[in-house]
Amino acid sequence: MRKTAIISVAAVLLLLVFALPSYSSPPEAKRILSLVDYIGGDYRNAVSGGEIINDDEYDEMLEFSSEVGSLFSDMEKEIGDGAGLGPDLAKLRGLITNKADPAEVEALSASIKSKIITAYNIVPHPPAPPSIANGESLYATQCSMCHGAAGAGDGPVAGGLNPAPENFGDPEVSSVLSPFKGYNTTFYGIAGTGMPSFPQLSDEEKWDVAFYVMSLGWSAEDVSRGEAAASDVPADLRDYKSLATLSNSELEQKISKHVKNPEDVSFVLAYLSKGASSEASSGESPVALTKSLLAESLDLYKKGETDAAYKKALDAYLEGFEKVETG
Secondary structure: OHHHHHHHHHHHHHHHHOOOOOOOOOHHHHHHHHHHHHHHHHHHHOEEOOEEOOHHHHHHHHHHHHHHHHHHHHHHHHHOOOOOOHHHHHHHHHHHHOOOOHHHHHHHHHHHHHHHHHHOOOOOOOOOOOOHHHHHHHHHHHOHHHHOOOOOOOOOOHHHOOOOOOOOOOHHHHOOOOHHHHHHHHHHOOOOOOOOOOOOOOHHHHHHHHHHHHHOOOOHHHHHHHHHHOOOOOHHHOOHHHHOOOOHHHHHHHHHOOOOOHHHHHHHHHHHHHHHHHHHOOOOOHHHHHHHHHHHHHHHHHOOOHHHHHHHHHHHHHHHHHHHOOO
16 A cells, blocks of 8 residues: 555656646736736826826826737637626726726726636746746846846946836836736736847746846845844745735835834835845755655655655655645
């Protein structure tokens, strides 16, 4: 029985691990999610008090909401409207057209995003903890020419681009930025700008870059002070899966409820944006750990050490794959 169990556990894990990531969602749903996420974050930079405050931003909101409508129409013809998105998307378009309050647009966008993620089984975070170090290396080779080494939008070719590259140090930009938004931007690019898509990067690399961008501007001292003040911050806010979808402004709001000194909120943000992600990625990834433990299990099995092999196969599941598996 023990030999059969070892083979069964190992075989199932091998099939699962080497199939990762295996998330299947309609491409239109993913693109709609990306655009709605962008609208929800950036609309506040286009409208305030019922008035347009930035013509280019507002035109972009209109264009993106129109593209959302076209994508939804195509998806509805193919697979229907399983998430009941039609009325919400029409309302979102109406709110933008009527220059509604940003809070309304943000709330509706958040609701739409939740429906899409749930209905179409979209996973809005990387399958394993991101690597800030790898993200830094990729940013230097792929992004710094436009965005600059420190993310200030002052790279060597920035002067020839219209509109100018985003300055990640600008509060209007950084406040609405999230790793998920960064991932989507590298995946799709932004039409009408110099921001291209990056098909040469793997999904994991796109996530690494996205998390690294969130860490820009924070010093080691900021991170250290933030870590010291983060003792009461709940574990879910330290988890890369939660951090992936939260903008800086959303994260600050959540942090403020758990930090005693209001002056420390920005430093805790620094820790979560840079320090916590670095800690999460400092060890072996769950997928790599699973593969490693399975190899050890199979070696033990070949040597006839069936009890040890069985325990090692279980470790592969509990310590590795279970941390990647999404529910």
